[in-house]
Amino acid sequence: MSCDKRLKDSQTCVICMPVRRGGRNVVTVEIFIENYEKMKQRAIQKRLNIKEYVNDFLQLYLEKEEFLSRVAPSLSVDSYEGNRITLKDTNKKVLVDVFYSNGELQCDVDQSNNCIHTKFIWMIPEISKIKTNDTRIKE
Numbered sequence: 157m158s159c160d161k162r163l164k165d166s167q168t169c170v171i172c173m174p175v176r177r178g179g180r181n182v183v184t185v186e187i188f189i190e191n192y193e194k195m196k197q198r199a200i201q202k203r204l205n206i207k208e209y210v211n212d213f214l215q216l217y218l219e220k221e222e223f224l225s226r227v228a229p230s231l232s233v234d235s236y237e238g239n240r241i242t243l244k245d246t247n248k249k250v251l252v253d254v255f256y257s258n259g260e261l262q263c264d265v266d267q268s269n270n271c272i273h274t275k276f277i278w279m280i281p282e283i284s285k286i287k288t289n290d291t292r293i294k295e
């Protein structure tokens with residue numbers, strides 16, 4: 157069963173109802189098996205149980221996102237393709253192309269590898285979408 161179906165505001169999905177466990181309120185969610193297996197391996201390496209590890213992971217991720225929206229509230233990802241990520245900069249009211257090349261990120265607007273845009277991209281999960289093999293020098 158899934159709780160993805162839309163409910164009216166007055167309804168509460170039974171599956172999402174928090175229950176009390178170990179002194180904390182918890183809910184049950186479904187995790188895709190391939191992600192579960194990766195998380196389980198990491199938990200074993202860190203000698204944590206899977207529940208502790210997933211919750212630590214989510215908390216750090218959420219805190220990181222909150223941190224980024226405090227320090228760079230004007231920046232967000234617009235799109236990405238190949239070795240490029242385009243950011244929306246609402247401060248400068250422009251789209252900013254940043255390219256990955258030879259292990260560095262290069263900003264087209266600032267002609268820099270050390271501006272707020274490149275620093276921002278190194279921090280966000282979308283960096284994993286960058287194709288790094290486009291510009292790799294053949295050995």
Ligand SMILES: [Zn+2]
Binds near residue numbers: 264273
């Ligand atoms: Zn820049």
